[in-house]
Amino acid sequence: MSLPALLLVCGTPRPASRPKALAQVEVREYQGEKLGSTSDFHENSIKGPQHVNQEKYRLTIDGLVDSSRVYTYEGILGSFPHYKKVVHIYCVEGWDVNILWEGVLVKDLLNSAGIKPEARVAIFHAQDGYTTSLPLDYLLSDDIMMAYNMNDAQLRPERGFPFELVAQDKWGYKWIKWITRIELSSDTNYRGYWESRGYSNKGNLKERFFER
Numbered sequence: 001m002s003l004p005a006l007l008l009v010c011g012t013p014r015p016a017s018r019p020k021a022l023a024q025v026e027v028r029e030y031q032g033e034k035l036g037s038t039s040d041f042h043e044n045s046i047k048g049p050q051h052v053n054q055e056k057y058r059l060t061i062d063g064l065v066d067s068s069r070v071y072t073y074e075g076i077l078g079s080f081p082h083y084k085k086v087v088h089i090y091c092v093e094g095w096d097v098n099i100l101w102e103g104v105l106v107k108d109l110l111n112s113a114g115i116k117p118e119a120r121v122a123i124f125h126a127q128d129g130y131t132t133s134l135p136l137d138y139l140l141s142d143d144i145m146m147a148y149n150m151n152d153a154q155l156r157p158e159r160g161f162p163f164e165l166v167a168q169d170k171w172g173y174k175w176i177k178w179i180t181r182i183e184l185s186s187d188t189n190y191r192g193y194w195e196s197r198g199y200s201n202k203g204n205l206k207e208r209f210f211e212r
């Protein structure tokens with residue numbers, strides 16, 4: 001059969017459309033461990049849920065780096081190794097949730113830009129103007145993740161889509177959502193949104209969270 005005849009039989013092929021995502025179902029158990037639900041969070045972000053457009057989204061890595069980087073959502077998921085870990089989040093308000101997180105390592109992102117020796121802290125910036133900072137040592141040696149999935153499903157807008165920091169061993173206010181920029185700095189006294197309002201800059205779960 002000649003090619004034109006085949007096309008006639010099968011009909012004119014339509015251009016491939018992009019697959020549409022169906023609603024995802026979150027997992028509630030991982031390697032025998034019970035997980036909380038992504039609906040167990042108490043949404044109390046400073047300006048309410050942010051709606052970030054996946055195509056327009058950009059993550060900037062700058063400050064004390066060898067060369068600044070700007071990544072797209074697909075660029076991050078496609079260029080860096082993926083990791084999974086179950087980590088508990090605790091808010092100072094008294095609630096907590098156990099979640100299976102999947103993400104990329106902050107270490108890998110920072111190394112792609114080249115960390116200058118003077119850098120001591122990473123200041124994270126978010127879509128809603130929220131900021132928080134964490135010591136570089138902690139981010140590098142504890143393999144801290146920036147998550148794009150919770151319980152095997154993509155982060156919803158209110159949960160921080162596209163990325164939330166999985167700041168293990170730190171109070172919830174260090175778990176910045178809607179991350180848009182990671183700025184390396186030598187300013188160990190930098191205080192983010194809640195930290196400048198009296199919350200501990202270390203934010204360690206094992207210590208008091210209020211300083212004043």
Ligand SMILES: Nc1nc2c(c(=O)[nH]1)N[C@H]1C(S)=C(S)[C@@H](COP(=O)(O)O)O[C@H]1N2
Pocket residue numbers: 041042043044045046047090091092126127128130158159171172173174175176177178
């Ligand atoms: N960008 C941004 N990230 C944020 C916040 C915020 O207001 N803005 N709130 C923090 C606080 S106080 C907590 S406890 C965690 C989880 O809050 P959630 O339940 O609102 O997701 O997100 C943190 N990350």
Ligand SMILES: [Mo]
Pocket residue numbers: 091092093172173
């Ligand atoms: Mo919180």
